[in-house]
């Protein structure tokens with residue numbers, strides 16, 4: 001490479017690295033893996049070494065990646081917080097060891113090995129035994145002061161007790177979010193339809209920088225400490241410092257080890273390669289540090305890293321797997337996400353059977369073909385990803401994956417907006433997952449408040465055709481007898497492309513066999529979770545023999561199942577079986593595979609299929625099919641639902657208006673609109689002018705109202721809801737007339753009144769024939785001047801020549 005070529009490349013790399021640093025440290029996001037990032041940095045380092053004249057002071061190789069933010073006060077670190085050199089290779093580790101030996105001039109040194117915790121670095125300063133300051137690493141020289149947030153972490157000691165605690169010292173460590181907490185937060189977010197957090201590190205980093213420490217406290221962060229800095233403490237070795245930290249009550253990970261030479265370090269690395277996945281947090285490597293402080297000083301630092309330490313990073317594990325099929329999930333906004341179903345592989349301590357493919361571009365980028373063998377990788381991210389195709393293993397006859405053109409849930413032709421990577425199902429009104437989102441909004445606490453209609457129940461009612469719009473909810477009251485026995489839990493189903501229904505393997509095996517408990521089938525499957533379906537079915541026969549219940553009959557059924565699966569090659573999804581296959585074993589003779597297939601492509605539950613098949617079942621068949629089904633609606637559930645639905649008819653007009661889910665009408669806007677237009681008819685007839693005259697109403701809202709009312713379907717739903725007794729007007733509070741002494745008078749009260757609360761004075765004025773006006777204007781007859789009336793209001797009133805009268809005078813004016 002010539003110097004001018006190098007210059008171009010260096011500029012390009014610098015730009016890319018700065019961009020990813022910004023994302024990583026400021027926005028807590030990553031678009032590339034750490035491995036890819038480290039490769040870019042490594043290339044830049046190599047180029048700068050080859051062309052030293054091109055090295056600039058502000059190169060990312062010379063600076064710690066982070067910066068300080070504007071949101072917090074900043075503080076200067078007494079000792080700079082540095083980065084660590086890193087490597088993914090054993091060779092470079094040996095080279096590091098050589099450099100240390102050369103630097104010291106002998107081999108008389110020890111290493112101290114720790115895991116590299118994947119979180120955010122923090123520095124804590126203690127004075128007189130009290131935590132006085134917690135500061136992020138920032139740009140290494142200066143960091144953000146996040147003391148309040150760090151104080152919420154339970155195992156950060158706020159005061160230190162013990163002997164010989166120095167009057168001032170600094171401790172450094174890594175704040176992290178335990179994986180369990182991370183999973184908990186994400187499952188809550190998933191339930192609420194919020195976007196998931198990508199990984200525990202980013203979540204921890206984002207949390208530390210939050211403005212509200214009460215939210216931080218809820219996140220249950222944790223911290224491991226790994227460094228003590230003190231001029232007073234009499235220590236010369238890192239292992240002594242760690243012992244001291246433990247004695248003072250700091251949380252130290254028990255995973256450290258002192259190693260005599262690089263060989264021992266290598267075996268420490270091997271020991272933890274797999275075992276680290278059992279730790280409560282994510283780790284991405286091992287840090288080895290020279291143990292002796294004098295030796296450290298001798299070795300010194302570069303601009304960015306110490307020469308006495310290095311991180312060995314485990315490369316994200318990758319494994320080979322067979323692409324079984326692709327399913328397409330439809331989100332509540334209609335967005336389609338393809339998911340790859342894979343043959344099970346063990347990765348980073350867990351069995352992986354699925355990988356997200358994000359969108360059609362990703363499938364194209366990978367060039368996926370049906371039945372491909374692929375490389376799956378699980379890095380810091382929770383959802384594994386496919387990183388490549390093993391072309392040598394591709395069969396000649398295999399075809400490229402065809403992205404679906406129809407929505408798997410409702411059959412509508414998908415659309416893809418320009419500039420967007422995802423396909424969408426435009427059928428917002430009827431597509432089940434999208435309808436689910438709308439109904440969830442309708443029944444929400446702040447809307448119609450029907451809490452007996454939880455997500456699972458709504459989904460069941462939608463899937464089985466009982467709810468297609470809001471008004472259908474109220475018609476359920478008259479259909480209770482049909483609801484009995486309806487299936488509820490959808491977790492046991494999956495829909496493959498072309499809408500084909502799959503049922504969870506544990507349910508299928510439970511329904512197909514006799515005398516074996518569901519829980520023991522589940523246990524069996526958990527123990528075999530890394531086996532393929534074929535292997536599982538084989539092993540299951542052994543399990544049947546162990547169980548000694550109806551052995552011959554049960555084994556015969558499973559063998560029949562195996563042969564049907566071979567005869568009818570449906571797409572494969574690990575842990576699920578195609579419903580037509582399962583049902584063919586139970587009612588195949590009466591219905592036939594073709595018809596079962598057709599039924600399974602239209603119905604979303606086994607209950608629905610059996611109803612549609614319209615056959616009479618023997619008692620034995622009925623029992624088995626019951627075992628296949630999930631929880632069903634029982635009388636208690638139904639009456640509870642009906643009660644909630646009936647009660648919701650009492651909700652006021654503003655709540656109903658909010659519930660309709662008209663675009664841009666939030667809770668607040670609904671209240672404002674309902675006040676200004678106290679019935680749906682007035683709102684519908686309102687002109688754009690009338691609407692815009694209201695504070696808080698803009699063009700966008702006017703347009704969405706117009707659009708909403710222009711659809712006859714919406715008008716129909718409103719009429720049906722009205723006929724069910726929902727309020728489409730604000731109830732006029734009947735105000736008894738108390739007299740007419742204020743007839744025709746326009747009145748305003750300002751400041752604090754002695755005899756009235758705010759709305760009481762309005763009622764009082766109105767019930768005496770007057771009109772209450774909300775702002776100072778020329779048309780006012782007078783203003784009741786309360787205590788502490790605002791000076792600007794007073795000034796304006798005087799300017800307009802409006803009379804001000806006292807509360808006492810006002811009362812005497814009104815003859816009761």
Ligand SMILES: NC(=O)c1ccc[n+]([C@@H]2O[C@H](COP(=O)([O-])OP(=O)(O)OC[C@H]3O[C@@H](n4cnc5c(N)ncnc54)[C@H](O)[C@@H]3O)[C@@H](O)[C@H]2O)c1
Pocket residue numbers: 020021023024025029030031032033034035037038064065082083084086114115116117118119120121122137173174226287311
């Ligand atoms: N994917 C991306 O886009 C992207 C962008 C920027 C940085 N990164 C990644 O972030 C890291 C950035 O490197 P860096 O400069 O922050 O340094 P680093 O994270 O590689 O190493 C230094 C840090 O390691 C931490 N650490 C954890 N356990 C430790 C232990 N036992 N002892 C000492 N320190 C320990 C400390 O917080 C310290 O600040 C790299 O791993 C890089 O791959 C990724």
Ligand SMILES: [Zn+2]
Pocket residue numbers: 330407408409410411412425426427431432
């Ligand atoms: Zn759809």
